[in-house]
Every structure is written in C-alpha cells, then in structure tokens.
Amino acid sequence: MNVAKFGGSSVANAEQLRKVGDIIKSDPKRKFIVVSAPGKRFKDDTKVTDMLIQLGTAYHNQQSYNDFLVAVLARFKEIINDLGLDSSLIGEIENNINAALRVEGTLESKMDAIKAIGEDSSAKILSAYLNQNNIPAQYLNPKDAGILVSDEPGNAQILPESFELLYKLREKNGILVIPGFFGYSKTGNLVTFSRGGSDITGSIVAAGVKAALYENFTDVDSVYSVNPNIVDNPKEITTLTYKEMRELSYAGFSVFHDEALIPAFREKIPVCIKNTNNPDAPGTFIVAEKETSEKCVVGIASDTGFCSLYVSKYLMNREVGFGRRLLNIFEDEGISFEHAPSGIDDMSVIFRVNKFTKDKEKIVVERIKNELKVDTVSIHRDLAVIMVVGEGLVNTVGVAGKAASAFSKANVNIEMINQGSSEVSMMFGIKDTDIDAAIRSLYQTFFE
Amino acid sequence: MNVAKFGGSSVANAEQLRKVGDIIKSDPKRKFIVVSAPGKRFKDDTKVTDMLIQLGTAYHNQQSYNDFLVAVLARFKEIINDLGLDSSLIGEIENNINAALRVEGTLESKMDAIKAIGEDSSAKILSAYLNQNNIPAQYLNPKDAGILVSDEPGNAQILPESFELLYKLREKNGILVIPGFFGYSKTGNLVTFSRGGSDITGSIVAAGVKAALYENFTDVDSVYSVNPNIVDNPKEITTLTYKEMRELSYAGFSVFHDEALIPAFREKIPVCIKNTNNPDAPGTFIVAEKETSEKCVVGIASDTGFCSLYVSKYLMNREVGFGRRLLNIFEDEGISFEHAPSGIDDMSVIFRVNKFTKDKEKIVVERIKNELKVDTVSIHRDLAVIMVVGEGLVNTVGVAGKAASAFSKANVNIEMINQGSSEVSMMFGIKDTDIDAAIRSLYQTFFE
Numbered sequence: 001m002n003v004a005k006f007g008g009s010s011v012a013n014a015e016q017l018r019k020v021g022d023i024i025k026s027d028p029k030r031k032f033i034v035v036s037a038p039g040k041r042f043k044d045d046t047k048v049t050d051m052l053i054q055l056g057t058a059y060h061n062q063q064s065y066n067d068f069l070v071a072v073l074a075r076f077k078e079i080i081n082d083l084g085l086d087s088s089l090i091g092e093i094e095n096n097i098n099a100a101l102r103v104e105g106t107l108e109s110k111m112d113a114i115k116a117i118g119e120d121s122s123a124k125i126l127s128a129y130l131n132q133n134n135i136p137a138q139y140l141n142p143k144d145a146g147i148l149v150s151d152e153p154g155n156a157q158i159l160p161e162s163f164e165l166l167y168k169l170r171e172k173n174g175i176l177v178i179p180g181f182f183g184y185s186k187t188g189n190l191v192t193f194s195r196g197g198s199d200i201t202g203s204i205v206a207a208g209v210k211a212a213l214y215e216n217f218t219d220v221d222s223v224y225s226v227n228p229n230i231v232d233n234p235k236e237i238t239t240l241t242y243k244e245m246r247e248l249s250y251a252g253f254s255v256f257h258d259e260a261l262i263p264a265f266r267e268k269i270p271v272c273i274k275n276t277n278n279p280d281a282p283g284t285f286i287v288a289e290k291e292t293s294e295k296c297v298v299g300i301a302s303d304t305g306f307c308s309l310y311v312s313k314y315l316m317n318r319e320v321g322f323g324r325r326l327l328n329i330f331e332d333e334g335i336s337f338e339h340a341p342s343g344i345d346d347m348s349v350i351f352r353v354n355k356f357t358k359d360k361e362k363i364v365v366e367r368i369k370n371e372l373k374v375d376t377v378s379i380h381r382d383l384a385v386i387m388v389v390g391e392g393l394v395n396t397v398g399v400a401g402k403a404a405s406a407f408s409k410a411n412v413n414i415e416m417i418n419q420g421s422s423e424v425s426m427m428f429g430i431k432d433t434d435i436d437a438a439i440r441s442l443y444q445t446f447f448e
Numbered sequence: 449m450n451v452a453k454f455g456g457s458s459v460a461n462a463e464q465l466r467k468v469g470d471i472i473k474s475d476p477k478r479k480f481i482v483v484s485a486p487g488k489r490f491k492d493d494t495k496v497t498d499m500l501i502q503l504g505t506a507y508h509n510q511q512s513y514n515d516f517l518v519a520v521l522a523r524f525k526e527i528i529n530d531l532g533l534d535s536s537l538i539g540e541i542e543n544n545i546n547a548a549l550r551v552e553g554t555l556e557s558k559m560d561a562i563k564a565i566g567e568d569s570s571a572k573i574l575s576a577y578l579n580q581n582n583i584p585a586q587y588l589n590p591k592d593a594g595i596l597v598s599d600e601p602g603n604a605q606i607l608p609e610s611f612e613l614l615y616k617l618r619e620k621n622g623i624l625v626i627p628g629f630f631g632y633s634k635t636g637n638l639v640t641f642s643r644g645g646s647d648i649t650g651s652i653v654a655a656g657v658k659a660a661l662y663e664n665f666t667d668v669d670s671v672y673s674v675n676p677n678i679v680d681n682p683k684e685i686t687t688l689t690y691k692e693m694r695e696l697s698y699a700g701f702s703v704f705h706d707e708a709l710i711p712a713f714r715e716k717i718p719v720c721i722k723n724t725n726n727p728d729a730p731g732t733f734i735v736a737e738k739e740t741s742e743k744c745v746v747g748i749a750s751d752t753g754f755c756s757l758y759v760s761k762y763l764m765n766r767e768v769g770f771g772r773r774l775l776n777i778f779e780d781e782g783i784s785f786e787h788a789p790s791g792i793d794d795m796s797v798i799f800r801v802n803k804f805t806k807d808k809e810k811i812v813v814e815r816i817k818n819e820l821k822v823d824t825v826s827i828h829r830d831l832a833v834i835m836v837v838g839e840g841l842v843n844t845v846g847v848a849g850k851a852a853s854a855f856s857k858a859n860v861n862i863e864m865i866n867q868g869s870s871e872v873s874m875m876f877g878i879k880d881t882d883i884d885a886a887i888r889s890l891y892q893t894f895f896e
Contacts, residue, residue, distance in 0.1 A: 318707075344870065412845065
C-alpha cells in the first residue's frame, strides 16, 4: 500500500485532476491519497489558499469580503463544471466556507478553519471525480482519519496516538482521499500545520499506515544534481538518502519542507518525488539507506547570504571558555550561528547575514574587542556556502582533492572548508560572486 | 642591543662555554646574556637541574644526599677547572647549595631555591670566563635585574613592573649575564618559572630592555619545514611569524615553550633561533609580520594521539543548544576538546586521546545516547592531525587543492579538514598509520 500526495499544481484545474485520476488508476497500490489546495494554473495566478487568507482577513476586519468569496467559489466551480461533477458540490463548499467564517475561538483558530477549505474541497472534488470514473473512493476528513494534533494554530504538531488510529485505515475498502495541511485537536478544533503542510500530512499518513512507499507528486521529473539555472540540463538524481537530502536542502535545494519528512523518516519509509505531468519518469527516490556506489557525489548545492566573523588571539587555545564566551555574545545579540570552526589561536563564526545589520555589527565587534581582548577581529560579508553531498564521500580517497582542484581550476579561492563533521558532505565557503564559476567547475569534475 | 639566551647544551661543558664566549665576543650588540643550567653532554647524561631535584628531594625526605651533592659539584668542578677559572667559584656554588637547602618556607619554595642553582651557577661561570678573556661582564642576579614575579612556586608569572626596572639595565656598562628560569617575589622569595623557563627569562629581558633582537641559541641550525625523522634533509625555515610558530607547535614542533614568547610577542621583538655549534648558519627568525611570498607554505607539522567523536541526528540544526549540551557532557566528564566542527545534522568533537579511557568512553557514549537522543554516535581513535602552515595560505587560490591532492596521491583518506578558522593554516585529520606517507607527499608537493 502506497501513499500518494498531490501538490497544488497537480490539482489546480480539471486537466490536472484528470492526470491525477489516471495516475491513481494506473497503480492499485495507490490507496491513500493526500491532496493540496488548488495552486497556480499559470505564472501570475493566485493560489486558493492565498485567496482564502484574503477572504478570512477581510471578514475578520469587518471589511467587504464578497468579492473574495465569489473568486474562491469561481475557482472551484470551474473545476467542478469542467470535470462534469454534480454541481451540488459547489453549494457544499460555500456552506463550508460560511461555517468556517463563523467558527468560535481566537483569530488564529478562525483563520485555520478558513485556510483548510482549499485542501478539504480538493479532496472532495477528487473523490467525486474518482467515483464518477468507477474508481471506488471516499473523502476522509482528517478527524475521521485519526490525525490528532496539538492545539497550536498554524503550527500543529502531530500527537503520537494518531499513528495507531491511522494504521486502522488499512482495513477500509477502496481509495481514501484525505485533505492535507490540517488535523484536529483533542477538543475538536481544526488546526493547520505550518505552510506547505500537505507534505506533512502525506508523511504522517505514510508513517501511520506503514506505507511501502510515499509518492510525492509535483511538477518536476526529479531532483537535479545541481541548480539548473547555473548548469544546463544537469543530471537527475535517481536515489537520495534522507541525510543527503537534508544537506542539499540546507544550501538551497527546496526538495521538501524541512520537517515534513520526520514521520516518514522515523519509519524508514522510502519517498519518491514524481511529476504529475510526466508520471512515467522514474522520479527521485529518498531512502533511509543506499549502497555506496563508486560515484559518491550525488548533488552540489549552493546558497548565499552568509557572513563570517574571524577573531585571533595569541594563546587563545590556552584560554578556557574563550569559544563559549564568544558565542555567548552572539546569543546575547540575538544572532544564531551556523558553524564555529576553531583553530589554535583563531576562531570563526559563520552565520546567516539577514539579521546582521551594520549597527549590530558595530555592537558585536565592540563587545568582542572589549570583553575578549582579542588581537584582531574582522568580518567578511558576502560569503556563499557550497555543499558537495554524497553518502560515502568522506571515506573515498581523493574526493576532497578533486573538489578543491575544481575550485582552483575556476580560479576561485576557498575561504573555508568544513569536512569531517558530516559523513555525507563537504562544505566550502567562497565569495558569493564566485558561485557560478565554482558550481560549474565542480559539476564538470564530478558529473561529466 | 640584543638579548642572547644559551640553552642547556650550550653550557654543558667547557668546550661549549668557549663557543659561547666566542659568540658573545663576535657581536658587540650581544649585551644581555641569559643562561640555562648545564644540560646533557652526551645522550644518556643527566641534566644538572635533574640532579638538583634529586638532591633536594633526598634532603627533604631526610635521606642521604651526599652522593647527589658530590655529583653536582663534580659537574661544576669539571667546567671550572677545564676553563681554568678560579676554583673559589666551586666553594661559592657549594655554599649556595647549602644555603638553598636551608631556605624557610613550603617544600615547593625550598625546591625552587635548589632548582635555581643550575642557572645561577652557569651565569657566574660564564661571567668569570668572559672577564678572564678580557670581555667586561658581570653576573646579575634576577633580583638585581628587576625580575619580579608572583609567588607561585614552579609557575611564577612575571609582574608588570619588572619591565620598567629591566629597561634601566640598558644604562649599565659591559655585558650582563643573567641566570634564566627564576625571579623573586616582592617579599624576596626565589620563585621559578615552569620548566624550560630560561626561554621565558630571555623573552622577559628582551621585552624589558626593548631588545632589537632576541637570539635563542640551541643545538640545531634552524627550524626545519618538516620533521626530519620523516623526510631526509628537509628545507630549513628562514623566517616564521609568531602565528605560524604557534600553529606548528600545536602539532608537535617543539620550537619553543608555548608561553615563553608572550613578552617578546607583545613588544613585537624578533627572535632568532641559532646554533651554538654553528653560529654562522643564518638560523630561523620568528617575527611579528612578514611579507607574503609566493611560496606560502612554510612548514608542515603532524601530531598523533587525537580522537574524534561523531554524532548525527535528523534535524539537529533545528535543535537550539544541541552543540552546547554535547560539549557540556565533555566538560562534565573532564575531557577538554580541541575542535567541534558542526554540519547540518552532524557534529564532531576532536580531542586528545590521552585522558579518554575505555571506561570514560562508555560513560560519554551512554550519556550522549540518553540525554541527546541522537541517531548515531561513533568514536574514531587513532586520529592524527596534520597542519599545513603559512601566512597568506588562506588567500592563495589552489593551496587547498594541492594539499588535498597530495593526500590522494599518497592514497590517504582525509577524515577531516578544518580550513578558514585560522588565517595561517589548514588542518587535516587522517588515520595515524597514514602519517608518514601523507607528510612525504605534502612535502613533495610544497617544497620540491
């Protein structure tokens, strides 16, 4: 039994939903279906969830909201009519919206109820469409599915007892279509996960029913080994481990919502990223473990917006607690750091630059000078991070040499190397202006 | 005005002292002379300081100590007779020893008084020898020189007011011969520095008199770029910065007592390491700053006895305080760590293996598993560290590539790279069995 989750673009209109129907029909293992709210149909389109947020905001600000209501209903009406489904569904959705607007509780709780309409309606539409096409299916509300969550609006956390309840769904007949993005608290409130939460629902259901596979349908054939905006037609990744995915995500690969995979990860359920528009493409598998192949580099990710602060002090490594005191200054000033490599008489702190204003820089530098009596302190903004990722990479002779040589071939100076902390990646720091040249050279070295 | 310090082997016997006399005579800038106690004359010889410790220990344990006293006096008698100096000096030394044995105070204070006899006698002998050879010189007791220290037996710290007192010595005529290794507390107690403390005295005097150069005479022509036990006839280092020296010392280069150079470092006084047995060799200069040359790698050091502990945990980097809690466990268990590189979902802690027993390992691993709920934890003993050291290295394109390639040429896997924390070094972790092969390959790459 598999779980298949279809993202916003896969349920954006009737044409896409027909593809979804064909995909479900083509493999009887696809028993548990999780759907997002209708996404964009074209570049400048508005996602249904965003329309619902506008609607809810206007309502609660006691502004006119009828235009938003009409627009939302028009999106669903178009889909329902194009699929030739019973138009009573439109009335049902309208009733749901009106009920959601009148939910009791805090503003956040009310908004959660409204935001959830998108996924809920998608699930009802898909279920009706499947039945129309003689595929026995039923819409299953998350409450009935057993998705119990903490009462934190917009940031629900799954409760452990959910998994046992979900496991019982295996006994139900036919296909079960479950809306993503929300669950219910023990007191019966609808609560949403963080944004992108349909991936979370899919992962929870996969873990609960102990799925053989969690298929995640999007609009790309697979995950690329490198950013296709930097390298033309890069190699596709066939198999990725969870660890590899995490390392690539860190430096800009937007494969998955960070926390979405935790439930599936804990149960070691393989995940497959597939394309609704090209379901025959093999896609990219994300697995707990894989055999180490000869070619151990699986992907190269890069991200900008880092900053490094360097301090040196003669005999620093004799000074007990120096590092702790340096990092305390960062903590005091509300800057969370990413890495803090230390040398003998030197230490660097790497952090994301976004909250590090010029004023903050002045304060931090002054405090370091005054409190730690260092010899030098310097700041390098505009640092970029490149991750060379692959299981087995750390135990393969020559990878570091090849990677470092790729930088020098591209005439790029390496500001920082961090290898050995991770078993599946090497991290390099370079100037952000060098990023394209470095990535291309690394890609050539490891993939061509 | 220069300070010249002569180590134990330079004052071990009359032959060596004649060389010292010639060296002092050959350059009138050598005004301040600091001497160690007589060291070994041959491989299995005993240093005078060790003989004095045996003597003092026997005396304070109320055991027979006469044999030790005779042996110490014999060493001095031999030198004094061989140099043809007035034999009244021997009686003076014997009187000093007897006075030292009867010093009031704690056992540590008494031992300090006895240990200092070696340096004190060396200075008296050298001064007499210089005068005999028509070089106007005088023995100067550290109390009269102005070397005021804290009252911590065996670990004296210089008091700041000493430097002003020392500066006044510039006005004295002739050569001043000062015994190394000890100073006096404000209450008049003789207190020694930590072992190897004659280097400290030299550095203090150099800082105090604002010497143009601090010459440190030993028994090697210079500092080698790499351990000569691994590479035959390695290149000699002409100039080294303080920073470079510190990095090399960390990984096994025994250039200097770690803290010895601080006073000289603070005053930016250049230091020259020279050979008493070959004073015409240019030696190795240690300076505050040097021009970055093309060839930026100055030395390659290596040291064994490191251990790494690796932990991984899915979504570690989302967990605030994980690193701190991991390092707290180390602190709790009394293991001080050297480095703690962190990845996304991984962290390593590098530490010296000497205090990490198998029992301690079990405790630490259990605590990490129980308290931090990690996915994996593993220990790699037998880690060696290689430091590739040179100012400007970090800003030179290609050095990392060359270094990493040298490891792969030698078929050595790199377990860890730490670059960017230090501006003057790259640190590599490898298996200690690979150390010779790696060092030879690195030497070939950077020096041949």
